[in-house]
Amino acid sequence: MPQPLIRRLQPYICLVSAVILLSSITPVMKYLFQRTDMQPIGMAGIRVAIGFAVLLGISLVKERRALLSIALRDLLQLSFVGFLGVLSYGLAAWGLLYTSVIHYSLIYGLLPSFTALFSFLMGKEQVRALKILGIAIAFLGCGVSISEGFDETWHTFGLGETLVLLFTIAMSAHIVLSTGLVRRLGVMTSNTVMFGTSASALLLWAVAVRETVSVPVSLTAMSLMLYMGASTAAVFFLRALSLQSLTPLTVGTFHHLVPVCAIAFAYLFLAEPIEMHTMIGAAIILAGTECVRRGTRSEQCLTPRYVTLGVQPQRTSL
Numbered sequence: 001m002p003q004p005l006i007r008r009l010q011p012y013i014c015l016v017s018a019v020i021l022l023s024s025i026t027p028v029m030k031y032l033f034q035r036t037d038m039q040p041i042g043m044a045g046i047r048v049a050i051g052f053a054v055l056l057g058i059s060l061v062k063e064r065r066a067l068l069s070i071a072l073r074d075l076l077q078l079s080f081v082g083f084l085g086v087l088s089y090g091l092a093a094w095g096l097l098y099t100s101v102i103h104y105s106l107i108y109g110l111l112p113s114f115t116a117l118f119s120f121l122m123g124k125e126q127v128r129a130l131k132i133l134g135i136a137i138a139f140l141g142c143g144v145s146i147s148e149g150f151d152e153t154w155h156t157f158g159l160g161e162t163l164v165l166l167f168t169i170a171m172s173a174h175i176v177l178s179t180g181l182v183r184r185l186g187v188m189t190s191n192t193v194m195f196g197t198s199a200s201a202l203l204l205w206a207v208a209v210r211e212t213v214s215v216p217v218s219l220t221a222m223s224l225m226l227y228m229g230a231s232t233a234a235v236f237f238l239r240a241l242s243l244q245s246l247t248p249l250t251v252g253t254f255h256h257l258v259p260v261c262a263i264a265f266a267y268l269f270l271a272e273p274i275e276m277h278t279m280i281g282a283a284i285i286l287a288g289t290e291c292v293r294r295g296t297r298s299e300q301c302l303t304p305r306y307v308t309l310g311v312q313p314q315r316t317s318l
Contacts, residue, residue, distance in 0.1 A: 011245040015254050018238035023261030026108075027269055028224050029093060030101050034270075036221050040093035041209055041226075046201035047093075048086055050229020052195035055237070057252040059188040066189045070290065075193060082194025083173030085236070087201050091167040098160030102278070105200035105259035107164045112254075113115035113139055114172035119247070122176060130291055133186060138288025175251055179243050187240045195233065260285060 032038055059067045070078075096104050138201050182190045243251055260282045266272040 011242040012254075014238040015174060015246065016249060016257075018235045018242070019254060019257045020261060021238075022235045023258050024105035024265055025228055025231055025235075026104055027101050027265040028228055029096055030266070030270060032221060032224060033097055036141070039096045039206070041090045041202060042154075042206040044077070044090040044093040045199065046225055047207045047228045047232055048195055048202055050226060051200040051233035051236070052199045053229050054233040055188065055192040055195050057203065059192040063188045064184055066186055067192060067312055070185070070189065070193065074181070074185060078185070078193040079197040081174055081181060082198045083201065084170045084200035085178065085193050088167045088174075089198075090202050090205060091163045091170070095160045095163030098158065098274060100264055101270060102272055102274075103161060103302065104164050105262040105266070107161060108168050109141075109259035110139070110165075111168050111172055114169050115251070116177050119177040122219065130294060131211075134288045134291030134294075136288070137291060138285045141281045141284030141286075141288060144277055144284055151194055157175040157245060175239075175243075182240045182243055187237060187244070191233070191236045191240055193298050195236070225276045226304065254289060255288065257286070 032043065033040075114136060115133075136192075178190070178194075239251060257297065263272075263274060263278060263282070267274045
């Protein structure tokens, strides 16, 4: 029957859409660094502030009562989790200033491995052989992608790469820790609060380091900044929506596709070269992602699927 099939595919469609949007943000950010005088923390602050404005507008229409009645304890928890996932975009932007999109993407490709580690340690995932195999294969794909000139890569693993690695670890923790809060408080309410507190912190950070938070003059740059902010909000919304039906490890594993898409965008729009070993590594990453998807399929019948965005998600017969 078509309706159950559509319902089963819905979280995967949301997740793939989030991956595509997220993949496009990094090349856009690098493009702005190359052609404007925007500084990383200021850019991250504007990006998150735009995302917050988008989410706030939707939340005031969809979940006004839930947003205005949020408890202080929940506010503090969301702020902490938001700092891991949203405030860390300042680290990502800062790192990208000193490295290439390809290096950034390959390091970010370690996200599923860190997500799996956090999930296993917190007891949120069962250890299944096919999942472990898929993670190992995808990790191997990342290794193959940087295997040529490996010594040179490690010799040049500097500030930019280190900051991107810290961002990746923080984002993995965010994916795992935000699952329960999002399910309990609702997608829009949770992400609106996280973006609001993180945007304030990022803008204060930009002021503290004396970065000028200014809107670029050109229409193209302004449009790209708006795109980055709206896409960032959409990524968190779609990813949180998928977490209502999928496990954190599954969500993290699909992010193996982010380096593949980001490298393709960098090649098309920034003229960054793609070597043969990068293509082989990307193919191995896709194979690993498929292994984890198949290993998770048997768990889906045990996971409640939510088709509405209520404050307290419940089982539905729709």
